[in-house]
Amino acid sequence: MIRFYNGRVLESGVITDHEVWTDGAKIVHVGPSKEEKPVFDRQIDLKGDLLMPGFKNAHTHSAMTFLRSLADDLPLHDWLFDSVFPREAKLTPEALAAFTKVAFLEYLAGGITACFDMYYYIDAFARVAADWGFRAVICEALSANNDWSVIYDRYEKFNHMNPLVSYQLGFHAEYTASVDMLKFISEAAHKFKTPVWSHNSETKAETDECIARHGLTPTKLFDSLGLFDYGGGGFHCVWLTDEDMDIFVKHGCYAVLNACSNAKLASGIAPLKRLTEKGVKLAVGTDGPASNNALDFFREMYLINVLAKLRESDAAAGDPALILDAATRGGALALGLADCDSIAPGKQADMIVIDMSKPNMRPVNNIVKNLVYSGNPSNVRLTMIAGKVLYENGEFFVGEDPRDVYREAEKYTRRIVER
Amino acid sequence: MIRFYNGRVLESGVITDHEVWTDGAKIVHVGPSKEEKPVFDRQIDLKGDLLMPGFKNAHTHSAMTFLRSLADDLPLHDWLFDSVFPREAKLTPEALAAFTKVAFLEYLAGGITACFDMYYYIDAFARVAADWGFRAVICEALSANNDWSVIYDRYEKFNHMNPLVSYQLGFHAEYTASVDMLKFISEAAHKFKTPVWSHNSETKAETDECIARHGLTPTKLFDSLGLFDYGGGGFHCVWLTDEDMDIFVKHGCYAVLNACSNAKLASGIAPLKRLTEKGVKLAVGTDGPASNNALDFFREMYLINVLAKLRESDAAAGDPALILDAATRGGALALGLADCDSIAPGKQADMIVIDMSKPNMRPVNNIVKNLVYSGNPSNVRLTMIAGKVLYENGEFFVGEDPRDVYREAEKYTRRIVER
Numbered sequence: 014m015i016r017f018y019n020g021r022v023l024e025s026g027v028i029t030d031h032e033v034w035t036d037g038a039k040i041v042h043v044g045p046s047k048e049e050k051p052v053f054d055r056q057i058d059l060k061g062d063l064l065m066p067g068f069k070n071a072h073t074h075s076a077m078t079f080l081r082s083l084a085d086d087l088p089l090h091d092w093l094f095d096s097v098f099p100r101e102a103k104l105t106p107e108a109l110a111a112f113t114k115v116a117f118l119e120y121l122a123g124g125i126t127a128c129f130d131m132y133y134y135i136d137a138f139a140r141v142a143a144d145w146g147f148r149a150v151i152c153e154a155l156s157a158n159n160d161w162s163v164i165y166d167r168y169e170k171f172n173h174m175n176p177l178v179s180y181q182l183g184f185h186a187e188y189t190a191s192v193d194m195l196k197f198i199s200e201a202a203h204k205f206k207t208p209v210w211s212h213n214s215e216t217k218a219e220t221d222e223c224i225a226r227h228g229l230t231p232t233k234l235f236d237s238l239g240l241f242d243y244g245g246g247g248f249h250c251v252w253l254t255d256e257d258m259d260i261f262v263k264h265g266c267y268a269v270l271n272a273c274s275n276a277k278l279a280s281g282i283a284p285l286k287r288l289t290e291k292g293v294k295l296a297v298g299t300d301g302p303a304s305n306n307a308l309d310f311f312r313e314m315y316l317i318n319v320l321a322k323l324r325e326s327d328a329a330a331g332d333p334a335l336i337l338d339a340a341t342r343g344g345a346l347a348l349g350l351a352d353c354d355s356i357a358p359g360k361q362a363d364m365i366v367i368d369m370s371k372p373n374m375r376p377v378n379n380i381v382k383n384l385v386y387s388g389n390p391s392n393v394r395l396t397m398i399a400g401k402v403l404y405e406n407g408e409f410f411v412g413e414d415p416r417d418v419y420r421e422a423e424k425y426t427r428r429i430v431e432r
Numbered sequence: 433m434i435r436f437y438n439g440r441v442l443e444s445g446v447i448t449d450h451e452v453w454t455d456g457a458k459i460v461h462v463g464p465s466k467e468e469k470p471v472f473d474r475q476i477d478l479k480g481d482l483l484m485p486g487f488k489n490a491h492t493h494s495a496m497t498f499l500r501s502l503a504d505d506l507p508l509h510d511w512l513f514d515s516v517f518p519r520e521a522k523l524t525p526e527a528l529a530a531f532t533k534v535a536f537l538e539y540l541a542g543g544i545t546a547c548f549d550m551y552y553y554i555d556a557f558a559r560v561a562a563d564w565g566f567r568a569v570i571c572e573a574l575s576a577n578n579d580w581s582v583i584y585d586r587y588e589k590f591n592h593m594n595p596l597v598s599y600q601l602g603f604h605a606e607y608t609a610s611v612d613m614l615k616f617i618s619e620a621a622h623k624f625k626t627p628v629w630s631h632n633s634e635t636k637a638e639t640d641e642c643i644a645r646h647g648l649t650p651t652k653l654f655d656s657l658g659l660f661d662y663g664g665g666g667f668h669c670v671w672l673t674d675e676d677m678d679i680f681v682k683h684g685c686y687a688v689l690n691a692c693s694n695a696k697l698a699s700g701i702a703p704l705k706r707l708t709e710k711g712v713k714l715a716v717g718t719d720g721p722a723s724n725n726a727l728d729f730f731r732e733m734y735l736i737n738v739l740a741k742l743r744e745s746d747a748a749a750g751d752p753a754l755i756l757d758a759a760t761r762g763g764a765l766a767l768g769l770a771d772c773d774s775i776a777p778g779k780q781a782d783m784i785v786i787d788m789s790k791p792n793m794r795p796v797n798n799i800v801k802n803l804v805y806s807g808n809p810s811n812v813r814l815t816m817i818a819g820k821v822l823y824e825n826g827e828f829f830v831g832e833d834p835r836d837v838y839r840e841a842e843k844y845t846r847r848i849v850e851r
Contacts, residue, residue: 082801
């Protein structure tokens with residue numbers, strides 16, 4: 014058992030001075046100190062720091078670390094077709110594992126305790142998550158030219174391999190799908206009674222071309238095929254229409270915001286004001302490191318808010334508390350991790366400690382606004398997943414030396430880039 | 433003497449594997465190791481990390497830390513008139529010193545080695561800089577209702593009090609100036625043959641109202657009064673016209689970019705593409721912590737670049753190397769610190785060490801892009817000003833315990849906020 018004491022706790026949006034005790038993977042006590050205490054394996058003096066739920070990265074392509082700083086400042090089409098696709102074609106499972114580890118280290122150092130990952134070689138990916146103790150939800154990324162039938166086996170396999178790993182149905186995007194494939198996925202979704210995810214309305218061209226092809230926006234097309242009958246949602250959602258948002262609300266779908274990626278690829282600014290007016294559920298994602306390039310939820314929350322202000326030409330636009338909630342609770346619910354959504358007895362102990370002794374957190378006028386508007390990864394003192402401390406004060410506890418991780422990643426990067 | 437070795441050095445935009453030696457406040461050797469070495473007081477093994485010039489914060493109101501997270505998400509007018517001005521009226525020199533220290537800690541932790549500060553109680557401000565060893569350039573902030581005559585004494589006093597402190601002429605902005613005051617400042621600028629600075633074209637309303645009052649943009653008005661005859665420049669520069677830019681180029685004036693503040697206050701996006709096409713000199717500033725709210729040059733450089741992409745709807749817009757240069761060399765030259773602009777023999781030892789062992793810096797495909805697109809303050813391992821290490825591995829060496837600094841700042845914040 015581990016005891017966190019002498020600090021602040023962010024519980025369901027409210028900051029308390031409670032203690033938090035964990036036992037194994039779970040939180041067992043949140044409340045005032047008790048006269049009678051169990052024997053703790055470790056007692057962590059928070060020293061006034063903030064214990065809060067870990068960030069849930071609701072859209073990413075983790076292993077794209079190898080493309081970081083290699084494919085910047087290019088027009089979107091050149092970026093994808095000249096810089097990304099030819100290099101991805103050279104990936105191997107070993108290389109993917111090495112690149113994924115770099116991302117997991119960055120997640121841990123930045124307080125991210127789960128990711129919703131859409132990429133290649135998911136066996137290798139799931140193995141790294143299970144071995145390291147990182148919580149990972151795999152999002153299927155079917156395209157028309159794949160073997161669709163794999164999703165039945167994968168659904169069973171990856172939802173039962175390890176308590177930290179799960180799998181959800183998904184496809185890459187409308188522009189790489191066929192209607193037959195979408196129908197096939199919809200059937201599977203109905204069989205399993207499960208959500209479906211995809212990139213959706215990331216760019217204006219994508220939505221325009223979908224309308225030209227089908228006479229429908231991507232969201233309307235997906236809805237017409239029953240893909241959202243058990244929920245799910247879309248990544249990016251920059252160009253959703255009002256009617257699209259109504260469909261999201263009807264099915265309880267999540268719009269996963271990826272502000273940094275949308276800015277760097279000049280895709281646009283998601284309509285946060287309209288999304289919240291309509292009541293669309295929100296989560297936050299970094300997207301992959303080739304298009305962001307950091308995997309930094311502080312920057313992501315910050316950018317969502319200030320871009321909303323620029324979009325509306327209104328300094329009062331944006332809502333830090335709402336976006337912090339989307340980055341933690343919203344993401345957990347989107348990923349199907351309802352037991353990781355908050356700090357409460359019985360929940361999984363996926364928590365982080367925010368160092369309030371750094372100058373960017375001072376003075377302490379409003380902790381939520383400090384987190385969103387002036388926080389950065391140097392404020393993450395500790396990251397715990399399923400009750401295990403995987404990162405603390407700059408050190409990683411994942412069973413591998415970061416220097417070895419970097420050496421492997423650099424080796425495979427050189428092979429792919431220089432070949 | 434201090435020796436930095438076994439790493440990388442960013443010299444005038446090129447990355448080398450040189451050694452760097454300092455003696456007192458200055459850099460004395462940049463080059464390959466030498467057979468015969470002096471006796472060093474300290475030898476710092478860079479372990480592959482990057483030694484680079486410190487960031488120069490070319491526009492700030494440091495002491496506004498007390499308003500951090502207190503005055504967010506308000507329309508610009510309410511922010512200024514309801515939240516900022518009434519609280520600033522309660523400032524005292526003691527409070528200002530306490531709030532300034534919080535900002536200086538954040539500068540040091542984020543690799544900022546100098547600031548160009550425009551605020552109240554400059555005696556108290558200069559005292560903190562001199563006592564702590566932080567390099568500070570005071571920017572005068574006259575308004576029409578001040579006693580203008582002070583600038584002559586101040587110019588002499590603050591340019592001779594301490595090698596780390598200097599003073600430049602300036603005024604708050606056109607909308608708080610009178611033409612008589614501007615003429616008075618112009619006379620002083622001609623007497624001292626010195627640059628003049630102000631907020632300039634931050635918001636559209638500001639430029640529109642100036643045109644309504646004077647038939648001229650702020651830049652044209654200032655130029656017509658000879659204010660730029662010895663250079664200087666403007667803070668923000670979001671709404672500069674092509675003709676304004678020509679005036680900047682003619683006089684070698686600097687446009688100081690403040691992307692984070694402009695986004696948070698919904699003021700707009702500076703026309704980076706046009707500014708660079710015209711050849712306007714650039715520097716970077718955080719503005720004050722009430723409108724940013726972080727004092728983080730990584731976020732500032734990142735945002736300048738990605739907002740340029742959004743503004744132009746072009747993922748190829750922006751220029752990380754140019755903005756890194758503006759954030760270091762450009763800022764130094766703007767602030768009149770020509771001896772702090774680069775790592776070269778004879779220059780002041782104002783340098784920082786970037787920790788390349790953090791996962792957000794891996795793999796190392798392109799260090800400049802890593803710094804701009806994925807760097808954050810957790811990458812700052814060491815900050816040196818005038819040859820003295822003031823920050824290293826999370827610890828500050830400024831002669832005061834940060835906990836005491838925070839306690840004082842919280843005390844004065846409560847007095848101002850709750851009174």
